[in-house]
Amino acid sequence: MFDKKFSFWALGVALSATILMFCFPPKITFDYDFESFFPQDDEELAYFYAFREQFGNDNDYLLVALGAEDIFEKTFLEKATAVNEKLKGLELVEGTVSLLDMKEPVIGPFGVRNRQTLDLEGDLSKQAEKLMNSPQWSGNLLDSEADYLLIIVNNKNQISKEAGDELYAEISEILSESGINDIKTAGKIKAQGEFVELLQEEFAFFLSISFGLIIVLLLVIFRSFWGVVIPLLVLTIGILWAMAFSLYFGKPLDVMSVMQPTILSVIGLAALVHFFNHYLNMLRDGDARDVAVKESFSELSIAVFLTALTTALGFLSLFFTSVPSLRLFGLYTGVGVMIMFLAVVTIAPGLLYLVPAMKSAQSDSLRTLWRIGMRSAFLSVTKKRITIVCVFVSLSLLSGLALTDLRINGYILDNLPRNHELVKEFEFFDEKFGGSKPLELSLKVGEKADNLLEKEVLLELEKLENFVRENYESAVILSPLSAVKGINKALNSGSENAFRLPSQGQFERVREFVPQALEQSPVQILSHESKEGRMSTRTADMGSLKSNVLNENLYRFLVEEIDENLVEVRLTGTSHLIDISHESVTRQMARGLGVAFLIVAVVAGFLFRSWRISMVVLLPNIIPLLWMCGVIWLLGIELKLTTxxxxxxAFGIVVDDSIHFMSKMRIELAKGKSWLYALKRTYLETGKAIILTTLILGTGFSVLTLSQFGVTYYSGLLISLALVFALLADLLLLPLMLIPLKKIWDKKNH
Known part of the structure; x- marks a missing residue:
């Protein structure tokens, strides 16, 4: 198949396709969407969408903290007021919430009078004392030490990434020209913008470092000009094809895409090493260049195709998860692996026909050393069967126990290290203003109430508010109850002591002013008929592990303390969905691995037409995953959705060595050799290739530990270790498991 005519034809088609790609390049876009990590099969997501349709999104805001030595100093407040007015004037801003434009209603005999919460023309020292002692404002729109003044900028709901970038740039310009030096910001539009900026930097970094790594590895392995140039050209075109494929289909580059250049390059390089090693061996044995090219690609193409297929299917198995970001990463990386294989077999043979015959970089003494080393290793393995099996079983059992003790925990800014500047700014708002993470509770009137403004319902909401405030350590809470408390305060000349539920005698009068209070609320808190509402606040991003403990306590409290016949309460919102996403890690992992196990079993069964042999191939590739769990436990790594x-x-990649091993053994058996002799020849000849490809893949994936993104860092670290564990399993355990199968093979073939 890989004769000169076919190879030149394939090379011509490949180069033509590459030229067309440059003539009609895809549009390169970067994106980071929090909602792409929501599990789509969860009923909570449908409920959230319905809730959002009625009450708006819960995280379309930017927190801006303006700091000064004395925030009640008039000059500072004038600067802050100018900033606030400019922010309100931006096209994509629906409004701002701050002490600078808040007005407190005072209801008297002559109607409603609105007075400034913070009056710049009044006595600022008296106002400062009042505001700092107010539970309504202290820790909410100013921090408890009065070092910072908070402006909540509410942007238009669900604006696009591009619009969010434009808005944040406008806000940044206003803040930089404000004359205020101490400014902190946190929010969705900032986080998404900085994520994508970091993503672009990392993508360029890993793209360049992948090629640098490839050049170094090629020089070490082949030590020849064409041994570097040809693989480098093949891998460059393969990566371009794979990335262009996803871009042509409109998939933006995201946090998961950072890994793709490195993954594709090391997988493609491993395939090229198999082909080139065989090619050089044939040249060394005296075969002509044309014969060596044709035979090396013809003999190994099936084995390399199967390893590429199992790797691709390992990625594609992620498509069966319910998280869009994982599904798309699995789909396009899996397809990308097969595109890389296509690039290898269509470009490399034609180029090898065009260049002079390459010379082997290995000396005779080195080749002899390899043979002696592999023969000694095989003899040692067969002599120490019991010891090897006991070690593998013991480590696997310990790792299995560690698996049961792994913790699941994730954060909103989950892929960034906890010491990153963006994370620190969010933590600043967690500490100073009650939180940066939205907390939403959906409220619905119960069977024994007509609306959420009935006194009995509000008493239930008061119990709920107290629980949320004490347990979640939340910021100020907006709800139907807070609106009623605010009206009662207004009826009592703005007295802070009156910010509470009114007495039964005043309650009916309070209800008269509810419509006006709802109109002035910074967020919608009640439906038109007052039968549905929300309790909205912010909490610290304490991680899904702690959040889930608090949520469980909340569920118990709702059952034991809240009368559902009066009000039905349900946790919802983007933060809740992100926590659910992290909790679904076990389910997502089981789905992906289940599909991957089935695929490998089918491939092994296809090769040998035996379910017993397919199970034997499967076991050594489960062990690296178990040991990886042990490492995760030892290092204290927390599981989350992205991990x-x-x-x-890892399973899709580590199984490649077993496929190569079993493919070579099938070739040896097809030549009429006995089971044990075929096993020995396979070990001696394939062992070297397995060690080299493990070195290449392990080195390539270890480069990912240079990333600032958590998912990229842990992927590099753990997959590199899994490759080493797989090498040990394939060279130490797999041969011992294959020896007893001699009787089964002999019975099938006689």
Missing amino acids: AIIFTV
Whole structure:
């Protein structure tokens, strides 16, 4: 198949396709969408969408903290007021919430009078004392030490990434020209913008470092000009094809895409090493260049195709998860692996026909050393069967126990290290203003109430508010109850002591002013008929592990203390969905691995037409995953949604060595050799290739530990270790498991 005519034809088609790609380049876009990590099969997501349709999104805001030595100094407040007015004037801003434009209603005999919460023309020292002692404002729109003044900028709901970038740039310009030096910001439009900026930097970094790594590895392995140039050209075109494929289909580059250049390059390089090693061996044995090219690609193409297929299917198994970001990463990386294989077999043979015959970089003494080393290793393995099996079983059992003790925990800014500047700014708002993470509770009137403004319902909401405030350590809470408290305060000349539920005698009068209070609320808190509402606040991003403990306590409290016949309460919102996403890690991992196990079993069964042999091939590739769990436990790594991919991806890659091993053994058996002799020849000849490809893949994936993104860092670390564990399993355990199968093979073939 890989004769000169076919190879030149394939090379011509490949180069033509590459030229067309440059003539009609795809549009390169970067994106980071929090909602792409929501599990789509969860009923909570549908409920959230319905809730959002009625009450708006819960995280379309930017927190801006303006700091000064004395925030009640008039000059500072004038600067802050100018900033606030400019922010309100931006096209994509729906409004701002701050003490600078808040007005407190005072209801008297002559109607409603609105007075400034913070009056710049009044006595600022008296106002400062009042505001700092107010539970309504202290820790909410100013921090408890009065070092910072908070402006909540509410942007238009669900604006696009591009619009968010434009808005944040406008806000940044206003803040930089404000004359205020101490400014902190946190929010969705900032986080998405900085994520994508970091993503672009990392993508360029890993693209360049992948090529640098490839050049170094090629020089070490082949030590020849064409041994570097040809693989480099093949891998460059393969990466371009794979990335262009996803871009042509409109998939933007995201946090998961950072890994793709490195993944594709090391997988493609491993395939090229198999082909080139065989090619050089044939040249060394005296075969002509044309014969060596044709035979090396013809003999190994099936084995390399199967390893590429199992790797691709390992990624594609992520498509069966319910998280869009994982699904798309699995789909396009899996397809990308097969595109890389296509680039290898269509470009490399034609180029090898065009250049002079390459010379082997290995000396005779080095080749002899390899043979002696592999023969000694095989003899040692067969002599120490019991010891090897006991060690593998013991480590696997210990790792299995560690698996049961792994913790699942994730954060909103989950892929960034906890010491990153963006994370620190969010933590600043967690500490100073009650939180940066939205907390939403949906409220619905119960069977024994007509609306959420009935006194009995509000008493239930008061119990709920107290629980949320004490347990979640939340910021100020907006709800139907807070609106009623605000009206009661207004009826009592703005007295802070009156910010509470009114007495039964005043309650009916309070209800008269509810419509006006709802109109002035910074967010919608009640439906038109007052039968549905929300309790909205912010909490610290304490991680999904702690959040889930608090949520469980909340569920118990709702059952034991809240009368559902009066009000039905349900946790919802973007933060809740992100926590659910992290909790779904076990389910997502099981789905991906289940599909991957089935695929490998089918491939092994296809090769040998035996389910027993397919199970034997499967076991040594489960062990690296178990040991990886042991490492995760030892290092104290916490599982989260994005780390769920590591197990599936690692399995798809580590199984390649077993496929190569079994493919070579099938070739030896097809030549009429006995089972044990075929096993020995396979070990001696394939062992070297397995060690080299493990070195290449392990080195390539270890480069990912240079990333600032958590998912990229842990993928590099853990997959590199899994490759080493797989090498040990394939060279130490797999041969011992194959020896007893001699009787089964002999019975099938006689």
